[in-house]
Amino acid sequence: MSVSDFQPVIGLEVHAQLLTRSKIFCGCSTEFGAPPNAHTCAVCLGMPGVLPVLNQTVVEFAVRAGRALGCRINPVSVWSRKNYFYPDLPKGYQISQYDQPLCSHGALEIDGDDGAPRTIRILRIHLEEDAGKNVHDSGGGESLVDLNRSGVPLVEIVSEPDLRSSAEAVEYLKALRDVLVYLGVNDGNLEEGSFRCDANVSVMPKGASKFGQRVELKNINSFRFVQKAIDYEIGRQVELIESGGKVAQETRQFDSVRGETRSMRSKEEAHDYRYFPEPDLPPLRIPPGYVERIERELPELPRAKLQRFTGTYGLPAYDAKILVSDRALADFFEKVQSAYGGPAKKLANWFTGELLRLLKEESTGLGALKFSPDQFAALLKLVDAGELSNNAAKDVFAEMFRTGRAPKDIAQEKGLGQVQDSGAVEAAVGAVLAANPGEVEKYRAGKKQVLGFLVGQVMKAMKGKGNPALVNAALKAKLGE
Amino acid sequence: MELTELSMLELGKKLGSGEVSSVEAVRACLSRVERFDGKVKAFLRVDAEGALAQAEAADRRRKDGTRAGPLDGVPIALKDLFLTEGLPTTAGSRILESFVAPYDGTAVELLKAAGTPILGKLNMDEFAMGSSTENSAYFPTRNPWNLALSPGGSSGGSAAAVSARMAYGALGTDTGGSIRQPAALTGTVGLKPTYGRVSRFGVVAFASSLDQVGPMTRDVADCAALLQAIAVPDPRDSTSAPVKAPDYLAELEAGVRGMKLGLPREYFELDGMDPEVRAAVEAATKALEALGAELVPVSLPHTRYALATYYLVAPAEASSNLARYDGVRYGLRASEPKNLLSMYGRTRDQGFGLEVKRRIMLGTYALSAGYYDAYYLKAQKVRTLIKKDFEDAFRTVDAVLSPTSPTPAFRIGEKVSDPLAMYLSDVFTLPCNLAGLPGLSLPCGFTRASLPVGLQILGRPWDEARVLRIARAFEREHDFHRRTPPLEAA
Numbered sequence: 001m002s003v004s005d006f007q008p009v010i011g012l013e014v015h016a017q018l019l020t021r022s023k024i025f026c027g028c029s030t031e032f033g034a035p036p037n038a039h040t041c042a043v044c045l046g047m048p049g050v051l052p053v054l055n056q057t058v059v060e061f062a063v064r065a066g067r068a069l070g071c072r073i074n075p076v077s078v079w080s081r082k083n084y085f086y087p088d089l090p091k092g093y094q095i096s097q098y099d100q101p102l103c104s105h106g107a108l109e110i111d112g113d114d115g116a117p118r119t120i121r122i123l124r125i126h127l128e129e130d131a132g133k134n135v136h137d138s139g140g141g142e143s144l145v146d147l148n149r150s151g152v153p154l155v156e157i158v159s160e161p162d163l164r165s166s167a168e169a170v171e172y173l174k175a176l177r178d179v180l181v182y183l184g185v186n187d188g189n190l191e192e193g194s195f196r197c198d199a200n201v202s203v204m205p206k207g208a209s210k211f212g213q214r215v216e217l218k219n220i221n222s223f224r225f226v227q228k229a230i231d232y233e234i235g236r237q238v239e240l241i242e243s244g245g246k247v248a249q250e251t252r253q254f255d256s257v258r259g260e261t262r263s264m265r266s267k268e269e270a271h272d273y274r275y276f277p278e279p280d281l282p283p284l285r286i287p288p289g290y291v292e293r294i295e296r297e298l299p300e301l302p303r304a305k306l307q308r309f310t311g312t313y314g315l316p317a318y319d320a321k322i323l324v325s326d327r328a329l330a331d332f333f334e335k336v337q338s339a340y341g342g343p344a345k346k347l348a349n350w351f352t353g354e355l356l357r358l359l360k361e362e363s364t365g366l367g368a369l370k371f372s373p374d375q376f377a378a379l380l381k382l383v384d385a386g387e388l389s390n391n392a393a394k395d396v397f398a399e400m401f402r403t404g405r406a407p408k409d410i411a412q413e414k415g416l417g418q419v420q421d422s423g424a425v426e427a428a429v430g431a432v433l434a435a436n437p438g439e440v441e442k443y444r445a446g447k448k449q450v451l452g453f454l455v456g457q458v459m460k461a462m463k464g465k466g467n468p469a470l471v472n473a474a475l476k477a478k479l480g481e
Numbered sequence: 482m483e484l485t486e487l488s489m490l491e492l493g494k495k496l497g498s499g500e501v502s503s504v505e506a507v508r509a510c511l512s513r514v515e516r517f518d519g520k521v522k523a524f525l526r527v528d529a530e531g532a533l534a535q536a537e538a539a540d541r542r543r544k545d546g547t548r549a550g551p552l553d554g555v556p557i558a559l560k561d562l563f564l565t566e567g568l569p570t571t572a573g574s575r576i577l578e579s580f581v582a583p584y585d586g587t588a589v590e591l592l593k594a595a596g597t598p599i600l601g602k603l604n605m606d607e608f609a610m611g612s613s614t615e616n617s618a619y620f621p622t623r624n625p626w627n628l629a630l631s632p633g634g635s636s637g638g639s640a641a642a643v644s645a646r647m648a649y650g651a652l653g654t655d656t657g658g659s660i661r662q663p664a665a666l667t668g669t670v671g672l673k674p675t676y677g678r679v680s681r682f683g684v685v686a687f688a689s690s691l692d693q694v695g696p697m698t699r700d701v702a703d704c705a706a707l708l709q710a711i712a713v714p715d716p717r718d719s720t721s722a723p724v725k726a727p728d729y730l731a732e733l734e735a736g737v738r739g740m741k742l743g744l745p746r747e748y749f750e751l752d753g754m755d756p757e758v759r760a761a762v763e764a765a766t767k768a769l770e771a772l773g774a775e776l777v778p779v780s781l782p783h784t785r786y787a788l789a790t791y792y793l794v795a796p797a798e799a800s801s802n803l804a805r806y807d808g809v810r811y812g813l814r815a816s817e818p819k820n821l822l823s824m825y826g827r828t829r830d831q832g833f834g835l836e837v838k839r840r841i842m843l844g845t846y847a848l849s850a851g852y853y854d855a856y857y858l859k860a861q862k863v864r865t866l867i868k869k870d871f872e873d874a875f876r877t878v879d880a881v882l883s884p885t886s887p888t889p890a891f892r893i894g895e896k897v898s899d900p901l902a903m904y905l906s907d908v909f910t911l912p913c914n915l916a917g918l919p920g921l922s923l924p925c926g927f928t929r930a931s932l933p934v935g936l937q938i939l940g941r942p943w944d945e946a947r948v949l950r951i952a953r954a955f956e957r958e959h960d961f962h963r964r965t966p967p968l969e970a971a
Contacts, residue, residue: 042583042584046805047811048572048686049582050683051717053719081801083801085804087809090805090810091804092801092805093804145810272850274800274848274849275848279690279798281719
């Protein structure tokens with residue numbers, strides 16, 4: 001038997017930071033990148049005598065995520081303490097939810113390995129506070145603690161073991177991230193740790209119904225690493241079973257440098273978190289009508305939007321995916337398209353090409369755009385009307401991007417408007433034919449592909465301003481003489 | 482009459498009329514502290530400078546006509562469990578020996594707003610775990626009625642300071658009887674309000690679902706006035722109920738005529754109750770009957786499980802609440818630890834006393850995987866039954882009467898090596914915390930050895946006003962609360 005004789009079974013636990021301005025149980029800022037311990041107070045430092053007070057926006061964001069993922073929102077959920085000692089955990093316990101989470105039984109649809117849609121069930125979503133972080137390389141042999149992140153709100157989203165390959169796992173994570181980012185509840189930033197993932201992986205012989213022993217993988221902080229870590233782990237488990245061994249229940253850590261997983265702690269070393277209901281917080285009660293109100297305010301989700309972009313606009317899946325990957329980009333596309341009214345694919349090319357390239361080059365965002373959807377549409381209309389060549393339009397677009405001026409004005413000022421004057425075109429054609437008698441002969445001898453070269457020469461002579469249709473027609477007419 | 486013999490409200494009147502100044506009252510207290518606290522050892526720290534400055538401010542307000550209320554200028558003191566900005570707060574523990582709080586708790590803020598100068602911080606059993614104040618990491622406090630005896634605990638310093646007239650009133654905390662039992666053993670009045678009545682914000686936590694802040698005073702009217710000052714809903718405490726407190730003085734004198742007062746069979750049948758305590762409490766119940774109340778036998782059948790339930794719930798919560806004392810951010814850190822684990826282990830070994838360690842271990846055990854259901858979860862279920870006992874009783878009676886403590890004050894050292902005997906000291910007070918009810922202890926007699934006996938009155942949730950009214954009805958007909966401990970002779 002080999003890896004292909006085994007069926008991997010994967011479940012993911014995602015920790016996503018909620019984009020509230022203040023922490024979950026105190027008023028401190030959640031801003032990333034502040035000097036160590038700048039965003040702390042008595043509450044998130046775990047001083048004696050402090051008590052948690054729930055940030056209501058956290059609940060709203062979590063319910064938004066829960067409903068977008070089709071979860072049941074439990075009218076009563078319970079806060080629990082998860083007890084363990086670590087220097088980045090100021091109270092010696094984390095306030096979390098345990099046996100009665102806020103959301104349960106949802107689902108997320110993804111594209112399976114065969115391209116067909118697959119439904120991945122979500123077991124639960126619960127709320128909890130983040131811990132701080134320990135800093136070990138500060139010199140002097142000391143470890144330091146930064147508690148800026150202590151008390152930052154998180155949702156933990158736990159999938160059922162419904163994923164069957166590392167590729168599906170990545171697909172699920174991307175889809176999940178897109179949903180959360182669309183909802184405005186998470187920034188999807190893996191590097192800053194605001195979207196983190198642990199994976200539970202097991203393998204069983206194909207056709208078996210009983211899952212194998214699962215292993216928990218921790219510390220996977222990029223989509224690439226998710227795939228690598230899971231694939232490594234699948235290989236490791238299969239090899240172990242093949243050689244007559246048994247997979248042990250344990251927690252393993254992914255080492256991204258060596259591309260392998262390493263044992264962190266065995267079942268025997270597993271923590272006993274001594275969960276019990278948090279006596280400092282009453283159960284979380286969701287008032288009647290609350291969920292319905294949030295549902296009404298839910299935006300169109302990425303998958304529905306994708307279907308609409310491929311359906312209504314007839315866009316290829318590739319283009320639609322790029323546009324839909326960012327809610328603001330998709331919204332902007334729809335605005336320009338509505339002003340333009342021409343073929344959506346044409347506009348999509350401008351988006352996936354020029355617009356995204358310039359945004360990237362200038363490291364700016366859609367929010368800072370200087371031009372309006374109408375101006376963008378006007379540019380495309382100039383091209384469609386033959387008043388601007390595609391290349392000239394790119395120059396105009398770049399200028400419009402930088403200055404926000406109207407495309408017509410830019411074209412005029414730069415003299416980029418296409419020469420519609422047939423006299424000027426004919427003059428240029430005459431000059432080019434006179435200068436290239438050999439090519440003319442070849443064409444006349446039947447080598448029709450020479451035409452392209454000649455068109456290029458005419459355009460060059462006209463500094464790119466020749467109307468390609470006019471140039472073509474004039475050349476053919478002269479050559480046919 | 483000496484200035485320190487006045488009650489809080491009596492002093493408040495004289496402060497209002499300008500007959501005496503707050504500075505004089507503070508000085509009178511400080512002078513008694515100087516004379517007697519070397520023997521009583523109620524204070525962990527006296528803040529003479531701070532108290533005098535607050536007194537001067539109070540006197541200025543009086544002159545400016547901006548007096549904050551009836552307690553403005555009346556000196557009080559705080560159990561060392563209340564966080565006070567700029568003053569050390571130790572919780573009676575070595576682990577917080579050097580800890581200076583960065584903020585005032587809500588009750589302290591409210592008292593400052595009411596204008597009461599704060600004389601200092603009072604001794605207590607470490608982290609409020611104990612019934613004799615012998616578990617203080619610093620020194621035991623002595624009972625002003627007999628210096629060889631304990632004042633009870635854990636708010637023993639508060640009780641002793643009030644009883645010895647070193648402070649006009651004090652704040653304590655009560656998790657299983659820590660206000661009422663020392664009040665009973667020192668001849669003072671102590672009230673544990675309904676759970677959620679007074680904010681716990683800024684009070685070092687012992688067992689969060691049981692802890693409650695309350696007043697300790699010389700008489701019932703002071704108790705009502707001090708409760709009034711601190712019974713304010715607090716958005717910083719999610720377990721503080723958004724219930725506005727009534728005027729506790731308004732119906733204080735309305736008497737008990739027509740009230741039904743329950744006598745729980747299970748409390749009076751307890752083995753090991755001191756006969757003199759029983760006699761004094763029974764006499765007190767008869768006195769209330771004579772005042773027009775009807776005595777009704779009631780049953781609280783789950784009482785016998787209260788002690789076991791309490792010693793699962795309270796240590797479980799404590800084991801978690803005390804995890805933050807890890808040497809990382811504040812308080813004691815053991816020197817030269819070999820690694821993280823040894824830093825934790827040695828810090829907590831050196832910083833915590835025996836009883837605290839015992840309870841952390843009990844609580845950790847009760848919450849452990851495989852034991853949670855049998856211990857913690859079961860205890861919570863029994864807790865619900867105990868609560869229901871009271872709900873049933875309160876359908877027929879307006880309040881429940883019992884002894885506060887099965888014995889009068891005991892000798893220092895007598896029970897400290899026998900934790901179970903010590904735990905039994907709270908057998909009458911624990912159920913009230915488990916059920917979240919208001920409970921008050923007031924002096925209702927003295928033994929032949931001149932030791933005070935306390936009567937406990939338990940009320941319906943949020944019904945402190947009636948509890949105070951019953952207490953006042955008894956107090957008006959008796960002078961137990963006016964007796965002063967014989968410190969001059971000691």
